Amino acid sequence: MREALEGSLAIARAVALTKPDVVAAYPITPQTHIVENISKLVADGDMHTEFVSVESEFSAASVVLGAAAAGARAYTASASQGILLMSEVMFNIAGLRVPLVMTIANRAVGGPLSIWNDQSDSMAVRDSGWIQIHCISNQEAVDTTIQAFRIAQETDLPVAVCMDGFVLTHTMEVIDMPSQEEVDAFLPPFEFAGALDTANPRSMGTLVDPNYFAEVRHSHHAAMGKALAKIEEIDAAYAEVTGRASGGLLTVDGPKKAKVGIIAMGSVVGTMMAGREHYGGEVGEARIVKLRSYRPFPAKALRAAVKGLDKVIVIDRAISPGMGGVLGTEVSAVLSTLDKAPKVYNYALGLGGRDIPETMYRDLLTTIEAKDAPRFAVFDADLEKLPPEDR
């Protein structure tokens, strides 16, 4: 049924459809509405879940770790500083191969303090070993959240569904919410082979000596590689039930003959598509690659997606100070094995909630026409705002 919903409420309802046994979360802007709505669903008797109010994100992550280890379908959500506080537990959840799902309502990380959207929080836990899937719309976020539970339990890996704070979480969108029957048909009951069992006691999180640690990391990396196929497969399975897919690992959109490509994650992809619609005639139509699965990183699919392109603009919603873009650096690394690799222009945009208007599409394409176009820049930074020595 189609309904106009705030992004956060839509996510809360999607989570409810997956019937989690345990939800534990600590409120933080811009994730708050998600948890608020879940607690309301529980309080109203519309969701039969053990809702654990905790005193910090560290506890929230610890509770869902314990719950999933005990065999419960578990969910949490956070953002920004909350993700950083969770980070220790996030590494443990992934390293111990515990399947559960989290929503990251992407927000900048302080300091200085910012409550607005960029993706530096999920980038900060890039190496924690979680699957990270980015959504460009609330519909995708709803569908991906439901898919994430199945991805998690089929891979024994935790899944973070990333959605841009405010831009998505606080925005009304017409959502086609799947029915309970559809979700039940798609998502089997939670099963976790590693779950604790009092009849067959085992311990988790034990000390692993140097003779085995490398093997643990190898198998984790290999599992992420195998998850690529699962993400595609499960998106297809979801489409069979609901008639709607979210784009597998990545989606390529635009003319085959295009010489310029744009690679991006999250809501900025939608902005670029709208920009192309309005300014395509003026500056040309670029091929837009919507990267959905950031971890695992779909290197092979990406190489295929850039085939025929001369130039690629990679939009980063985060920055690695001292290096440049995060996604851009990775794209460069992946494309470097190609014989005729396109030139990569990596621009950080919209940091700390800076608005990204549709004109950005035109500005980006115009910029790279110049021969001395920078390979990396904080594109929308206004250097006049800085003292000369800091520019």
Add this chain to the structure above:
Amino acid sequence: MTQITRGTWAEAGTSLDFKTGNWRSTQRPVHIHAKAPCHGACPAGEDQQAWFAELQMGHPESAWRSLVAANPLPGVTGRVCPHPCETACNRVQLDGALAIHNVERWLGDEAVLQGWDYPVTPPAKDAPVVAIVGAGPGGLSAAYHCVRLGLRAEIFEALPEAGGLLRSAIPPTRLPRTALDAELNRLLDLPGITLNLRQRLGRDISVEGLRERFAAVLLSPGCESPKPWSVKGAVPADLHEGLALLRDFMDHGALPDAAKGDVIVHGGGNTAMDICRIMKRAGAKSVTLITASGLPGPDTAPDDLINVVPRELEEAQEEGIEIIDHATVSRLIMKGSRVTGVEIIALRKERGKDGRKRRVEFEGTERVISVDMVVPCVGEQVAPEAFEGLLNGAYFWPDNLYGRIAPRTFSIGDARGNRGTVAAAIGDGRIAAEAVAAELAGEEDPVADARPEMAFDGLNTAYYAGAVRVPVAKLPVAERTFDAEIEGGIGRAEALAEAQRCLSCGNCLACDNCWTMCPDNAVIKTTELAMDGSHYVFDYDYCKGCGLCTEECPTGFIQSVPETS
């Protein structure tokens, strides 16, 4: 090759295979039941910490039972004892000693009031009978402990009433006769104790006769004879010795006429202090104590301090007794056979040939005081009649802890020569009774409590909250009479509150510190397995010997000892 599971799950319980105890190399924690210093200092052998523990749990009757396991007369000692326990109390170094003395008195009085039964069972009808000479605190304690140990006791007392010096030499202002009688009568009523009054040794009975008739003989005659006193050979014709004067006054309520004038008391002890105060109260113009010892102060070493109960000294000074310390009487000025003045000389320290300092007369410091009466009060010794062959000089001086002076024959209390307190006599009575019981049973002498003592620096005082000592009321000087008890008592609530101040030195408080803080869960909480009265056992398979429990144990009950291979 071992394969790892996904997520590195491990078989449960495998961490127990890591016997971290094998890391322990230098020290291991052990439970050591150290003696609390109060217990170590108590001449009667009371374990104050043990009975305070009962009080802390809110059981006054159990506390009293624990107390009377050593001292059957807490109502008496709770009034007259100089309480070395309080001097030794570790809490002195925090916020003041525990009011052990006052709580003891409350327990003694409460036992009388509530009629709590002494924890004794009647001895068998054919149990051996022990003869006890003297019904003072030592003899009574001996009789009580004989009964506790299954023997019977027959006491022979020269006077018409039991009590010894408690009755004859301690003024009712310190020990009201009602309190004394109440406790004494309860003790004398115990099955197995027979009291024979007006039976004087040497006149009605003899040591030899008693040794023939009884299983054992315990001699507790006290010290009845004043030590000889003269000033360079001179003695006033109308000399009144301090103890005799005190006894006469307690019996007849009268003092010689000369006591109305200026009085000098020469000596330094509780009897001297008592006679000073009684004479002052009876109307003496002035009372001056001349003592070779020193008053408390920075120049007085502990072993040089005047040997009286500190509060008695304080009260005496409040009442206007003048004390001249570090001095002696060097000459009597007589008019005929009557004293009219004394020459006093200061004493100074001089190192003798053996290297020890002693006090000698300081020539040139002589001064003369006009007096009407001089009362020597320099101590007493055993009246030698009837003890021929047993005394070693003026006293018994047994060469052993138990007071044994011959087979089945023991000496108790002041007559041993180096005692001097009621509590010491009570302690002697107990130890002698235990030795008698062992000897009659053909066993070895009992072993003394050899536990080490817990010093203040062995405690972790971070775990004790500050609490002020219970204040005790005292009769104002103007209201002090010959009868009214000067020191007030405390109530039940105060006694229970005071008990909470006990630091439980060297004993388990069940505070859970060791159990909570052990980083290896090597402290197991179990009252079943803990055979030492604590609540915990150490699991040495896992104890790394880090010493955390030792450090954090408030009472010093946990101590680290060197690890032996």
